[in-house]
Amino acid sequence: MRRWLGIGVWVLTAGAVLALYALAPHLVSDFHSRDLAQAGVFFIAIVGLNILTGYTGQISLGHGALMAVGGYTAAALAVHEHWRDVWTIPLAGIAAGVVGFLIGLPALRLSGIYLALATFAFAVAMPSLLKKFSGLTGGGQGLRLLEQAPLQVTGLSGTVTIFGHTTTQNHFLYYLTWGIGLIAFVIAWLIVRGRLGRTFRAVRDSEVAAASVGIDLARTKTLAFAISGVYAGVAGALLAIQAEIVNPLSFTFLLSILLLVGAVVGGLGSLPGMVVGAFFVQYVPELSTRISSKPGVPDFLYGAAIILVMILLPTGAGGLLRRVARPLTTRLYLRP
């Protein structure tokens, strides 16, 4: 009986999420569904960062740079190789995954704040490197998909026809981003609840203990970096497709910082919390600008909001969710 109740709750939750996914852009204006799409980009990147930082305990201040790898892969394939923009997404993910694996290598020697510096170095170096190799990346100008590869941009005419339905470009971007976001979420959920997730958590909680039960630390850490890199790469590609331009300024160090803020506000070690984190990063700066646009005031309010959330919810939104859901879930899982 309880088992069926548990399954029922799952089906209902999944149904509600899918319904929300389908309806959300129709509840807001066409213009605002583009903002939603951008929140989806943050969502994907933050879920990836959470696998690395929240579940494996490796701090990364370089995820903005991994997004740059994905974004530039997508843009370069569209501009130089004339790929259609949406088909570049898988390759962008793979490219950033490989780079993620490579920046994970220092993690075999470094931990905590020293690892943070290593990833930070990567983030700081990225804009200069992008300018240096201007043949591929377009230098400081960046790559403009709309001017340099107009035929590759999906939905340029304002509408997109997909599976026989016609939608506006903004709606298409929303469905594309959050569709990938939902898949990414389910994959992340499967990863963290399975054997690999337990391995990750063991490494996070104690490296010595993990090693002594036979976990290969090197393999686990670099794998976490690679998986996290794939997420960042996909997010970067989607960002490039949405903005129709990539340049060194799209992927500054600030982006890496905002992703970390999103992950902690959402609650490290909680996947549903990442939705809150993504919306926080996307909408709170905008809200503060709406309150007052005097110089400095939006930043001031944004900072105050971050501090306030952290003081009220030290474990992020995920911690709150867990506390609220615990009475419900424990009752469901307890055998009578």
Add this chain to the structure above:
Amino acid sequence: MLLAFDWTQLAQQIVIGLSSGGVWATLAVALVLIYRSTGVVNFAQGEMAMFSTFIAWSLVHHGLSYWGAFFLTVALSFLGGVAVERVVIKPVERAPVLTVVIVTLGLFFLVSGAARWIWSPEVRSLPNAFSTRPIEIAGVAFSIQDLGTIAVSLGAVGLLWLFFRFTKLGLASRAAAVNPEATRLVGVRVSWMLALGWGLAAAMGAVSGMLTAPALASFDQNLMQPVLLYAFAGAVLGGLGSPLGAVVGSLLLGVLINLIGTYVDWVGTDLRLPVALAVILGVLLVKPTGLFGRAEVTRV
């Protein structure tokens, strides 16, 4: 090419490097002070220093001399640092480390926004702290400003060392950093020791900001962001747990960056920071806890 090697230029470049490294060292020591007691890198340290510098600018603007404003600002910054710890950091004292890190990031936005709000975002300048004429030592012309900057920053670090080494309060705060529980048992208010650390860090930051600003023709609210990056890198190079390491690391970094920028054409000004970070990364891979850091022993 080797014959024409200019030793004068080398000496000058080293002094310039030491001068910027000294400024970074004061901020790096501020970072280490907070890192040692709480295990957190204070991302807002640079912005707090920038805020202090703007206070100094206001004081100078109201007719104080540079050095009058300097000491008054250091005192005010100390109080400000203590206040920030009490209001913002104390509530998250028991929270996970990353939560506290994010609070300092929030503080970064808050302080930077406040500075733009109070002082409109336009460029301004501080008078020179030292004479701008050069001085000749052993036939090589050095700028008095560079030498003075080195002296003041090392002096500030030295004073801090005297405080921690020879006063009872300094001893108590060192104890609080090493073993909070035991220190609490012998009657030290550990929580207030953290506030003291924040105050001292803010004061050191103020010194670093007020040394950075006059050397520039003009400055705005972005004054300390690059300085924070260099100070962070210098502190990590030396080992974040060690104040001496932070000073040596920053000075080394200052000289290294200046020499790379001068002698390696390919690097130029754009790639100086990335190259310096790559060098530090190389050092860390050989010695993962920095030059002066000790590996921590943890109970499993």
